[in-house]
Amino acid sequence: MLDVNGWELIMLAVVGILVLGPERLPEYAGKLAAMVRQVRNLATNARSQLKxxxxxxxxxxxxxxxxxxxxxxxxxxxxxxxxDPAPDEAADEPDKPQSGVMAPVPQPFHDPAKPTPWDADAT
Incomplete structure (x- = not known):
């Protein structure tokens, strides 16, 4: 899960002892264990509720x-x-090139003399 090997775990313990000190380390280790238990119970409860x-x-x-x-x-x-396209798709479009190169899609033409189309639902 966290992919921490033995040497890394030892180094984390040494750093924890140096940073926290030996008098506060058991307290924080207990808090970490309680938090891990709480997260595990939360995941178990969520799974059972979903089930x-x-x-x-x-x-x-x-x-x-x-x-x-x-x-x-x-x-x-x-x-x-x-x-490759399915056989029924290839039969429907006989003028489509079969070489794998896509034909350019024609762009819709807009006449500048006409007003711009308006879509009330899109705005």
Whole structure:
């Protein structure tokens, strides 16, 4: 979780002893332990509350799909660019080039003589 090895833990203890002193270290260690217990209980309570509210669907949820570490923007873009269109999409557009190069999208033309379009919902 925190990825702290043994030597780093020893160094943190030495720094704690030097900064806090031996008389205050047990007090702060106890406070840290109480805080860790409180956070653990909070996570357990949140999980049980979510399980109670979701009911039987809670077991069916694939929690790995919500892990933000799996989303690599480079991989997502690469896969989107390398995917071939589905056969029905390719058949619908016979004039579309199949070389992977996208045709330019025509821009809508605005006549300066006409008033600018107004969308009341967008403002």
């Amino acid at each position: 109670d509210q979701m009911g039987p669907e809670f077991e069916d949820v694939d929690w790995r799909q919500f892990d933000p570490r799996q989303y690599d923007p480079r991989r997502i873009v690469r896969e989107a660019l390398m995917d």
